[in-house]
Each structure stands twice: as structure tokens, then as C-alpha cells.
Amino acid sequence: MIQRNYLLLLYFFFTMCSYQKDVYISGNKVMLREKPSEKSKVIRQLDGNIKVTVLGEITDDNSDYRLWTKVRSSNHFEGYVYSDYIFSSPQSFSAVKNVSSKLKFELNNGSLRILDGKTSKLLDTIFVGSRYQKVFKTEQKGHFLLIVFQNDEEEFEGVVYDLNLHRVFLKNLSKQIHMHMCYFESVSPQDLFFVFDVGTGFVRTKYVFDLSKSEYHVFDGMRKELQWIAPRTFIFYTTPSERETNLPILKGDSILEEKRIWRNGNIYRTKTIRYTYQD
Structure with missing residues (x-):
């Protein structure tokens, strides 16, 4: 019995030591809550980079399987935050400027000129190659701009341009995505992921691009928009396969x-289900 208690004490000690580490809560309007639940009382709202000590982690299985981290700050306030906002080092936040959504484009000899729509002031020039002769369409999400080009052979290419930093953020999208049917759906909090919606009608595919790893996560048959709840977490609804449920698929x-x-x-499954009309 003494040996067993000793081993349990050692386990508890090493477990606590693994959590007693300093990290940073990085983000804007990060909610510190009393309990690990989105319905719990907000203790305070945090902005920027706040150094804290990790006290533990917990998954809210009764809600939507979000991962929470319990933390304590240097001035001894304690609470829970989404683990998405926990980083090992301070994160840089570029000041978001008021970027005009009214822009003009001039594409000549492989160079695209981006101009202010009101003043015609030249904002930037980017090289897109002489293969494309015109801008097919543009879509803006925050300070990111999707620009799709087209040539006479009905071939399309796309880039994502950062209007704040004045540089191409992502290029050669056509290697993964059919650009003539591509829509710029959203950008995740803290600009960690881009979401592209591709297809028509019922035949749709979501492409979630991870900027840190430069890779795509592909979701076939997802017609509705993703709901971002944190920088690295979103909610979506999907029809389970017959082997995943005992409920009737169609009613x-x-x-x-x-x-x-x-x-x-x-991906984590939840117990929340619904029947929706097949529009």
C-alpha cells in the first residue's frame, strides 16, 4: 500500500510539472472564462500577448469537444481559454489598415497594376505572367484579396494578395483548385487558414489551406459555410454514413x-444531430 501511494504521488508530481509551464495567450478579444464552457461567465477579455502558466487541459465533451487550457497569470487571476489561443512564444499582430474594397485592376504584358478605385492611385504591381490576359474576378475577405486570371483558352489561375503587406500571400491555386468555380469563403481568426468553396449546386468542395504548413484539408460534399469558433477550430455539419449511425438518413x-x-x-464527432430540408 505504501509503495502504491508513493507511485501515485510520483505520478501526480510529474503530471503537475508537465503542466506548470509558461506560455502566451495571443489574440484579440480572447475570453477568459470561469469554467471550460462557452456558456461560462467571462472573467475578462484579453488582447495581445499575455504570459501565463498552464495549470491543466480539459475537453468539454458535453458541448462541442473544444479543448480548453486552465491558466494563471502573473497577477494571479485564473481561468480557462480555448487552447487555440495558447502559444509557446509571443505572436506578432500586424496592424489592420482600413483597406478600400473598391479597387481597379490593369493587366498588361504580364503585370497586374492594383489601383485605388476612387483616386486611381497605384497601390502595387505584381507579375502574373504573360499567359493570362484579363482579370476574371476578385473577392476580398478582410485585408486578403483573391484574384482570378483568365486567358483566351479558358484557363484560370488564382493568387491571394495581402492588401496590408502589399505582397502575394498564396499563388498557383490552380494546382489544387478549379479556379473558375472558386469562391473565397473565409479567413480564420488570426489569419491561420484560408477557406475556398468550389463547385456548383449540390456538388461542392471546401479547401481549407493551412498557412503554417502550406497544405490543404479537403472536404467533399460540404455545401454550407464553416463556422469558425477559434483560430484553429471550426464547426460543420455533415451527413453521417449508414455505418456511423442507427438513425434513418432520410426522413x-x-x-x-x-x-x-x-x-x-x-475531426471530432458530437451528439448533436438535426434533420434539414434538402434544398
């Missing part, structure tokens, strides 16, 4: 959908 004109959580490349 008249309605189809079964299950709420799922995507967190940094991993």
Missing part, C-alpha cells in the same frame, strides 16, 4: 446531419 424531404468539430486537422 421524407429531410436529411440527417451531425455536428462535428474540426480542430487543427483532427
